[in-house]
Amino acid sequence: MIRLFKVKEKQKEIKENVKEKGLVKKQSAGELRLHRDISELNLPKASEISFPNGKNDLMNFEVTIEPDEGYYTGGRFVFSFHVPIMYPHEAPKVKCETKIYHPNIDLEGNVCLNILREDWKPVLNINTVIYGLSHLFTQPNYEDPLNHEAADVLRDDPRLFVSNVRKAIDGRQWVGTDYFPGCN
């Protein structure tokens, strides 16, 4: 191919000033796949998506879930999604931005959902993750706790759990040693 390189080098000297393709960033395969996921979203009821950075940054977005059944009815929970460049080979990074009293979500917003970590597969998509999150509200699980205290209460005293969840949603009060600002 050296002859080709030679020819190209010569050509370049001649048309030094001709502007080649733009210097704009190329679209990554991960971004394309995400665009597809987003355009095909079929959100569960009581959830909505928003794009705080506008229509040209779909890699970072927020999903708000307002459960209409179960312990968390009446609450409004915001999750931030950050989609890595290597999506879908890497799972989206999801955090709960609303302080919540939940056995599977800790007070820092870390979410214990299997498909976000150990069980993530490239065939899954954003829709599956959102369904997984809404499932956490209908079926909190005390067997895989991130918030140990909440898990113990759910297991040992479901009535106290209901009242604690209520307090945390209504807010401006303490549940155990933690203060909740409220989210209804």
Add this chain to the structure above:
Amino acid sequence: MAAEPTAQESRSRDLDKLLLRPGNLVGPNFEPGPALRDDLKEYGRVLVVGAGGLGCELLKDLALSGFRKLEVIDMDRIEVSNLNRQFLFRLEDVGKPKAEVAAKRVMERVSGVNIVPHFCRIEDKELEFYSKFSIIALGLDSIEARSYINSVACSFLEYDSDDSALEETSKPMVDGGTEGFQGHARVIVPGVTPCFECTIWLFPPQVKFPLCTLAETPRTAAHCIEYAHLIKWDEVHSGKAFDPDDPEHMKWVYNEATKRAELFGIPGVTYSLTQGVVKNIIPAIASTNAIISAACVLETLKIASGCSKTLSNYLTYNGAEGLHTEVTEFVKDKDCLVCGPGVLIQLDTSITLEKFIDLLKEHPKLLLSKASITHRGKSLYMQAPPVLEEMTRSNLSIPLFDLIGKIPKDVVHAIGTTTKNDKKTSCLRKLRVVFKGVDGIADMDTAGET
């Protein structure tokens, strides 16, 4: 064509055997002779991406294989732990940029070679920078970086109206990778061989531990380290991002992991394991780097000179027990969104986005309905969700030509549904749009941002 007598004494004696003599197993258009050797010096411009374990080897091997115009790009500085295998670096170099020291050391040892170092991220360079090289050699340790360089190199590839790749626009890459005693060397010629993205499924998924295991029932040293890294860090440093390249941060994680391991009676947390788990590091072995680099540089020489047919197209090496090598010929994904031709569409500059979306419904190769359109990461029109539809609706009445910045030809992507065997399926297609009657000079008007 006999070698000149002086060449016998020259330092390129062994190289001359490849470049000056004809052969039966040579590549197409191979023209042996001293002119070829000279052209290699003059026109063989190679970019080495990464100046780490592989990068040091690649630079040295390229310089000794007759290449004279080299450049190297790396964003890292030299650390003490690099010195066992990154042989161009000395103790007094610790803290200096790898690219700069590597370039300097090779130039000191190999006369006549010129190496331009670039101490920056690969994303910091513009497309024009990458376009000037004849071949790009990759000595990287991450999938992300490979994927990025691949998309850059493939972006130069052009196709003719019959969807045949134009050879003169193809930017060949040679990719090396090592992990302990194992390694690979592959040749990527966009448009001819599969590109990196065509075979991205080759990479095994990363092992990730469930968060609740980390929080509740750690069983291994790695669990304790990931707990400190993923959960404890956020608890203590609210809002401050963890930086794996900051030794202070790493030390903190190590200390926390040690405390946790003691609490659960788990042995084995060390500082180097902490680095390994957090940064996903597998100990590198100098000889593996040397072998893989040699294979890569030989391929680089073959591509450039045609002195032999190139590897076709993926060599795996395993030196863990005895020695095992194998070459696999992977095939291109014809619909690859990165290196594939996409569907060619000729348009008038007056066509609005709405009309364009309508056209896709009738295009015989597409039959794509309800299409959403993106261009270089920007959403031109999104059919859903409603919030994005609303934000992009105003683009529908604007000519596509204006929306993509009045470029005579470019690639856009369409996501929509087609009907196959009476079943609706979703698909994502690459479209090469070419505007009729526009010359290469860009209009001075700027496209309206909406």
